[in-house]
Amino acid sequence: MEEGFLKEGFLKEQQVMESDLNSDTSHKSSVDFLMDWFRKRSIFVLAYGTGCGAIEMPPTFTSRYDAERLGIRGAATPRQADVIIVSGYCSYKTLRRIIRTYEQMANPKYVLALGSCTVNGGMYWDSYNTIKKLEDYMPVDMYVNGCMPRPESILEGFIELQKEIAEGKASSWQKYEENYEFYRKNQEAVLGKTVAPAYDADWYLYDGGL
Amino acid sequence: MDDAMTAMVREIRNRFATDEIEVKRADLSKVLVSRFKIFELIDFLREQYDYKTLNAITCADWIEEEHFAITYILTTTDRKHSFMIQSMILRENAHIDSLTPVFKQAEIMERDLHEMYGIDFPGNNNLVELSLENWVHTPPLRREFDTLEFVNKHLTFREGRDDNIDVKVEMKRLRALKKEAKALAAQKAKEEKAKEEKVKTEKEDQNGE
Numbered sequence: 001m002e003e004g005f006l007k008e009g010f011l012k013e014q015q016v017m018e019s020d021l022n023s024d025t026s027h028k029s030s031v032d033f034l035m036d037w038f039r040k041r042s043i044f045v046l047a048y049g050t051g052c053g054a055i056e057m058p059p060t061f062t063s064r065y066d067a068e069r070l071g072i073r074g075a076a077t078p079r080q081a082d083v084i085i086v087s088g089y090c091s092y093k094t095l096r097r098i099i100r101t102y103e104q105m106a107n108p109k110y111v112l113a114l115g116s117c118t119v120n121g122g123m124y125w126d127s128y129n130t131i132k133k134l135e136d137y138m139p140v141d142m143y144v145n146g147c148m149p150r151p152e153s154i155l156e157g158f159i160e161l162q163k164e165i166a167e168g169k170a171s172s173w174q175k176y177e178e179n180y181e182f183y184r185k186n187q188e189a190v191l192g193k194t195v196a197p198a199y200d201a202d203w204y205l206y207d208g209g210l
Numbered sequence: 211m212d213d214a215m216t217a218m219v220r221e222i223r224n225r226f227a228t229d230e231i232e233v234k235r236a237d238l239s240k241v242l243v244s245r246f247k248i249f250e251l252i253d254f255l256r257e258q259y260d261y262k263t264l265n266a267i268t269c270a271d272w273i274e275e276e277h278f279a280i281t282y283i284l285t286t287t288d289r290k291h292s293f294m295i296q297s298m299i300l301r302e303n304a305h306i307d308s309l310t311p312v313f314k315q316a317e318i319m320e321r322d323l324h325e326m327y328g329i330d331f332p333g334n335n336n337l338v339e340l341s342l343e344n345w346v347h348t349p350p351l352r353r354e355f356d357t358l359e360f361v362n363k364h365l366t367f368r369e370g371r372d373d374n375i376d377v378k379v380e381m382k383r384l385r386a387l388k389k390e391a392k393a394l395a396a397q398k399a400k401e402e403k404a405k406e407e408k409v410k411t412e413k414e415d416q417n418g419e
Contacts (some may be wrong), residue, residue, distance in 0.1 A: 003406070092342075092343060093341065093342070093343050096343065119368065119369070120367065120368040121368075125361075125367070126357055126358050126361050127357070127361070128350050128355075128357050128360050128361060129342065129350070131365065132361075132365050132366065132367050132368065133366060133368050136366065190364065190365070191282070191343075191365070192343075192344040194344070
């Protein structure tokens with residue numbers, strides 16, 4: 001069928017899902033290709049809603065939109081999750097929890113931000129306790145705009161994220177480790193000195209670890 | 211107002227020396243008393259007239275008059291009538307005794323007011339933070355707190371796109387354009403009409419000759 005002919009519906013989704021099957025992977029070793037494919041097809045999403053956008057997540061994961069056919073499913077704890085969805089506005093109080101949760105997740109980890117509030121504050125642009133730009137405080141792999149984004153948009157965001165994972169482009173957790181001082185400075189500016197314990201990705205290799 | 215209510219209002223009026231009793235609705239009345247008599251009144255309503263539930267403690271900031279209006283809303287056990295008991299306290303060093311000895315649930319409401327308005331409640335020993343964390347600035351619901359100024363000072367905004375347009379300015383511009391076009395059209399119509407009339411009068415003159 002002609003490219004761009006189907007704008008929506010299940011056939012379009014099928015087309016999107018199959019679009020990278022024939023892509024050129026000759027530059028990758030078979031192990032890399034397999035690793036990326038496994039990562040892409042088993043995205044565990046942390047069961048954590050931070051704003052009004054959380055209301056769009058149950059329909060995304062249940063029978064109507066059924067995200068599990070793309071390999072996307074829920075995870076109960078941060079240690080088992082690959083993706084955290086920041087679904088809507090973040091007040092300072094929520095931000096502290098989000099950062100803490102994000103730092104507990106194991107690498108590789110990805111961040112999906114939903115709604116206009118995470119992009120530029122949205123309707124909370126002049127609120128005294130809501131942050132305006134999420135990427136100042138933690139790295140973001142994919143923004144899904146809308147107020148609120150429908151499950152179709154969320155799925156499309158996930159598919160784009162999967163594409164980036166397959167290409168090895170989604171590497172925000174590395175960005176977070178490299179630019180940790182920048183993020184920490186911004187976090188302390190709004191949350192005070194008691195943000196969270198200092199972040200160390202390899203804590204389990206040091207004292208008290210394995 | 212039925213007889214029982216009239217009697218109650220009369221009794222409150224006599225006992226607490228207040229004329230500020232207002233019937234808002236069939237199920238809601240409001241009374242304004244001095245801050246020194248407010249707990250006596252609450253006790254009286256609770257014991258004598260069955261107002262056993264404390265629904266809310268609310269506050270309004272009257273910055274021009276330099277006081278807070280603090281309101282206790284009580285409801286009867288049959289849920290048929292509510293009473294708003296209001297009192298004024300000074301804004302500066304704002305404080306009023308805690309209601310926790312009478313109503314245990316007042317604790318969290320007073321915590322809320324303490325956080326949002328900075329009102330102190332002597333007698334409530336659990337006035338810790340409720341929904342804000344590490345807040346060191348002016349309590350945010352006091353009217354001298356300027357939200358926009360605070361946001362501009364403490365948070366960064368994302369810059370708009372290059373082609374973004376200020377909606378208000380753009381609307382003003384379009385409205386001005388529309389007005390101009392309308393004025394132009396009106397002028398044109400006027401000129402045409404004048405021309406037509408001139409032609410008409412000339413014709414009439416010719417005919418007359």
